[in-house]
Amino acid sequence: MFSKLKKKKTIFSPMTGQLIPLATVKDPVFSQGMMGPGFAIEPTSGEIYSPVEGTVTNIFPTKHAISLKSKNGKEILLHIGIDTVALQGQGFDILTKENAKVTKETLLARVDRDYLKQQGKYDTLMVLFPEEQSLPINVEVKETVAQTALFDFE
Structure with missing residues (x-):
């Protein structure tokens, strides 16, 4: 009779x-x-910072990646830099713990961008949804963003 509404x-x-x-x-x-x-x-x-309200599910031992689960169950992987696994945690300061509850105000990590560049690594941050086949993400190169609401998802 009543359909369960999905919260975005x-x-x-x-x-x-x-x-x-x-x-x-x-x-x-x-x-x-x-x-x-x-x-x-x-x-x-x-x-x-955390891109969602949810829980930290995994911090990679090499500190270059953090997995989160949003409140509505979406898995999110924050991958810090390219080929940064080789740094074995150097240049990363993780400020959270596994199973911690997080919001968009939660500072998860600090990255020494100068150190990454000295090591010849790109400091690009990838925000990935590994369990999804597709998402309605149509990202264009934009001006600078800072904890900006980017899109909604179910």
């Missing part, structure tokens, strides 16, 4: 920088969508 949730930009389409990322694993659909940010700061 908002994805926020997790850091300050230039929003770019995932297809333009300088790594085929991401640009070809092998890790799922999403978007990327060319950062202008090193602070990374």
Whole structure:
């Protein structure tokens, strides 16, 4: 009789920088969508916030990636930089823990962008949805974003 209404949730930009389409990322694993659909940010700061209200589900031992589950059950992977797994955690300061409840105001990590560049690594942040086949994300190169509401999803 009554249908259960799905609540839409908002994805926020997790850091300050230039929003770019995932297809333009300088790594085929991401640009070809092998890790799922999403978007990327060319950062202008090193602070990374949660893009959703939810829970931290995994912090990679090498500190280059953080997995989240949004309140409505969507899996989100924040992958910090390209080929940064090789840095073995150097240049990353993780400020959260697994199972922590987070909101868009939660500072998850700080990245030493200068260190990444000294090591020859790109500091691009990929925001990925690994369990999705597609998402209604039509990202154009935009001006700088900073914890800006980017889009809603169910």
